Amino acid sequence: MSSLSQFSIGPHSLQVRQQGAGTPVLFVHGFPLDHQMWNEQFSVLGRSFRLIAPDLRGFGGSSIASGTVRMEDYADDLANLLDAMAIREPIVICALSMGGYIAFQFALKYRAKLRGLVLCDTRSAADKPEAAAGRLKTADQVLAEGPTALADGMIPKLFGPAALKDQPEIVAQTRQIILKTSREGIAAALRGMAERPDVTSALPNLDVPALLICGSEDVITPAKEMATVAAALPNARFVEIQGAGHMSPLEAPAEVNLALTEFLATI
Ligand code: MLT
Numbered sequence: 001m002s003s004l005s006q007f008s009i010g011p012h013s014l015q016v017r018q019q020g021a022g023t024p025v026l027f028v029h030g031f032p033l034d035h036q037m038w039n040e041q042f043s044v045l046g047r048s049f050r051l052i053a054p055d056l057r058g059f060g061g062s063s064i065a066s067g068t069v070r071m072e073d074y075a076d077d078l079a080n081l082l083d084a085m086a087i088r089e090p091i092v093i094c095a096l097s098m099g100g101y102i103a104f105q106f107a108l109k110y111r112a113k114l115r116g117l118v119l120c121d122t123r124s125a126a127d128k129p130e131a132a133a134g135r136l137k138t139a140d141q142v143l144a145e146g147p148t149a150l151a152d153g154m155i156p157k158l159f160g161p162a163a164l165k166d167q168p169e170i171v172a173q174t175r176q177i178i179l180k181t182s183r184e185g186i187a188a189a190l191r192g193m194a195e196r197p198d199v200t201s202a203l204p205n206l207d208v209p210a211l212l213i214c215g216s217e218d219v220i221t222p223a224k225e226m227a228t229v230a231a232a233l234p235n236a237r238f239v240e241i242q243g244a245g246h247m248s249p250l251e252a253p254a255e256v257n258l259a260l261t262e263f264l265a266t267i
Pocket of ligand 1 (some may be wrong): 030032
């Protein structure tokens, strides 16, 4: 059975879903979502591992964020969360997209705490200036008008064509999560993503065992770009999930869970 609890991290409070016992696997959600995007992984992997899925600062049931939250700030929250949970052994991080930007910061700053790294549908590069400017504009728009336009714009890009047609429940659930996310939390993350560093030059020194997963139909972080990231990492395997879009763990849980299980058995 899984449980939901709150942990105090300095002035913030993070809601965390937990299940199981064994090697800790920390799931880091994408933007602008929450821990529920990992439901399909909890159904299967919770039998063999200690699964931990926080809502990042400003998302889900965690406390509201304001201003700018940098990717490094979220990574610090995760390290502090592990301390608050008295987890001392090295963990595996499994992260999607913005979660991946945060996981890179965690890996660079807290390498000793990391046993393995699973990156889904993400990239190592920073935003191009136009993309960063677009994020700042979107942040202002969400603060003024709420997240409806953001949800409308993102949903067709988050899912591949097959999921948009055949998996209406996960599409509707994801839309609801975006609509419930606080305006301030969305804006703070957008500003943080806009100023995130390019970590590509650090990849050759990131020697942690890594599994990279990407949907073949991902239009936000294309599989081709992820394959390049995998090739630059010294100890990484790349799995492309045929037919899935950006939300591969939700769209193709069986394939993603198999890749995850195989990876976790080797580290
Ligand atoms: C995400 O899924 O976390 C976002 O699409 C990442 C981004 O906007 O770069």
